[in-house]
Amino acid sequence: MNEDELRRRVAGFIRDTDGADRAAALGAQFDAGLAWVHHPAGAGGLGLAPDRQVEVDALLAAAGRLESWERNPMGIGMVAPALMAHGTPAQRALLRPIFTAEHIWCQLFSEPGAGSDIAGLATRAVRDGPDGSDDGGWVVDGQKTWTSLAHTARFGLALTRTDPGAPKHAGLTAFLIDMRAAGVQVRPLRDLTGGAHFNEVFLDGVRLGDDARLGDVGGGWAVATTMLASERAAIGGSVGERGSGAIALAVDTWRRTGSDPDRRVELTRLWVEAEVLRLSALRDQRTRAEGGPGPGASGLKLRRALLEQRIARFTMELLGPAGLVYDADAVRSGGPAPDDPVWTWLQSQAYTIAGGTSDVMRTIIGERLLRLPKEPGLPRDTPWAQIPR
Numbered sequence: 001m002n003e004d005e006l007r008r009r010v011a012g013f014i015r016d017t018d019g020a021d022r023a024a025a026l027g028a029q030f031d032a033g034l035a036w037v038h039h040p041a042g043a044g045g046l047g048l049a050p051d052r053q054v055e056v057d058a059l060l061a062a063a064g065r066l067e068s069w070e071r072n073p074m075g076i077g078m079v080a081p082a083l084m085a086h087g088t089p090a091q092r093a094l095l096r097p098i099f100t101a102e103h104i105w106c107q108l109f110s111e112p113g114a115g116s117d118i119a120g121l122a123t124r125a126v127r128d129g130p131d132g133s134d135d136g137g138w139v140v141d142g143q144k145t146w147t148s149l150a151h152t153a154r155f156g157l158a159l160t161r162t163d164p165g166a167p168k169h170a171g172l173t174a175f176l177i178d179m180r181a182a183g184v185q186v187r188p189l190r191d192l193t194g195g196a197h198f199n200e201v202f203l204d205g206v207r208l209g210d211d212a213r214l215g216d217v218g219g220g221w222a223v224a225t226t227m228l229a230s231e232r233a234a235i236g237g238s239v240g241e242r243g244s245g246a247i248a249l250a251v252d253t254w255r256r257t258g259s260d261p262d263r264r265v266e267l268t269r270l271w272v273e274a275e276v277l278r279l280s281a282l283r284d285q286r287t288r289a290e291g292g293p294g295p296g297a298s299g300l301k302l303r304r305a306l307l308e309q310r311i312a313r314f315t316m317e318l319l320g321p322a323g324l325v326y327d328a329d330a331v332r333s334g335g336p337a338p339d340d341p342v343w344t345w346l347q348s349q350a351y352t353i354a355g356g357t358s359d360v361m362r363t364i365i366g367e368r369l370l371r372l373p374k375e376p377g378l379p380r381d382t383p384w385a386q387i388p389r
Contacts, residue, residue: 006048006055007059009032014065026101027096027099034056036053038053039095044095074107075104078228079098079157081227083214085226086174086215086223104149104153104155105149106147106148106150106155108150108177109121111142113389115145116356116359118224120387121161122142123141123161123203124140124160124164125162125173136210137209137210137212138207138212138213139205139208140158140175140205143202146200149198150179150186150198151199155178157214159220166384167384168382169380170218171384172218172219172221172224174214174215174220174223176214186201190332192346193343193347194329195332239278239281239282242278245308246274246312246315247271253315254315270314274307274311277303299361299369302365304351306352312344312347316341318341323341
C-alpha cells in the first residue's frame with residue numbers, strides 16, 4: 001500500500017466516523033486496519049511495516065482524531081503486543097475491545113517478594129486435571145502488588161510459577177485472568193498523593209481453563225519480556241508536542257509566580273533537556289518501528305524518569321511557601337487529579353520505580369547495550385526452589 005492509498009484509507013475512516021461516539025469511532029479505526037498497521041488484517045492492521053503507523057498517527061492528529069494510548073495503558077501498551085506475539089487466534093480476538101478501551105487491562109506481575117526481580121515470583125499455578133494430569137485447567141494461588149488499575153480492570157495478564165524445580169526464568173507461565181472471577185480480590189493501595197490507582201491483588205484458588213494460558217507452559221518469561229520491553233518503550237518513547245508535558249507546567253508556573261529572573265537559566269536548561277529527550281524519543285520511535293522495542297528503551301525510560309523528577313521539583317519550588325500546601329481531598333474523592341505542581345512533584349517520586357527501577361534500567365543498559373560483566377549472583381540455572389528467600 002503506497003502513501004496515497006494509505007492517506008485515502010485514513011481520510012475515508014475520518015469521513016465515515018464523523019459524529020460517531022468514541023467507542024464506535026475507535027472500533028471503526030480497528031476494523032479499518034488503522035489501530036496497529038503492522039498487525040495482520042482482522043487484528044487491527046494492514047500487514048504494513050511498523051513505521052507506517054507514524055504516517056497514520058500524523059494524519060489522525062491533524063484531524064484531531066488521534067487517541068492517547070493512556071485510555072487503556074496496560075492493555076494497549078503491554079497486553080496487545082503480548083497477544084500478537086504469543087496469543088492464539090481466539091486470544092487475539094481480545095485486541096479490538098482493548099483498543100476501544102471497552103476492556104481495561106492490568107498487569108499482574110510484581111509481588112511483595114518479587115518487584116525488581118520479577119522472575120523470582122512465587123504465585124503458583126498448578127494443574128487441575130485428575131491426579132495433576134494435563135487434561136484439565138489450572139488453579140492459581142498467590143498475591144500481586146502495585147497493580148495499576150486492578151480496581152477498574154476487566155482482565156489481567158498474570159505471570160505465575162508452574163515449575164518450582166526449574167530455574168526461575170524457565171518455570172514461569174502466563175495466564176489471562178478475569179478480574180471478576182471467584183477467588184480474585186482487589187484491595188487499593190493509597191500512594192503519596194492520596195490517590196489509589198494501584199492495588200494489591202489476592203488470587204485464592206482461581207480456576208482457569210487451559211485456554212487462558214498465553215504462550216507455552218514454561219514460556220512465561222518470553223511473554224514477560226515482550227510486555228516489559230513494550231512498557232518501557234511506551235514510558236520512555238512517548239512523544240508529545242514541543243514544550244508539552246511536565247516542562248509546560250514548569251513554564252506556566254514560572255510565569256504565574258512572577259517570572260523570577262534568577263530561575264530563568266535553570267528553567268531554560270530544563271526546557272532544552274526536555275526537548276533533547278523528546279527528539280531522542282522521536283528518533284527512537286522511528287528506528288524502533290523497524291525492529292520492535294529493545295534494551296534501548298530502558299535508556300529513554302531512565303532519562304525521562306530522572307528529568308521529570310527534576311522538573312517537578314523545580315516547579316514546586318517556584319511556589320515558595322505555597323508549595324507546602326496540597327489539597328489531597330480531590331484525589332481521595334476519586335475526581336480527576338488536579339493540575340497542581342505539588343501533586344505533580346509527589347507523583348514524580350514513583351517515576352524511578354514504576355515500570356522498572358532506575359537501577360534495573362542501568363543494569364540492562366550495562367549488560368545488554370554496553371556488554372559489561374553481569375551482576376554477581378547465583379548461576380542462572382539454579383532451580384527456583386533452591387534460591388534463598
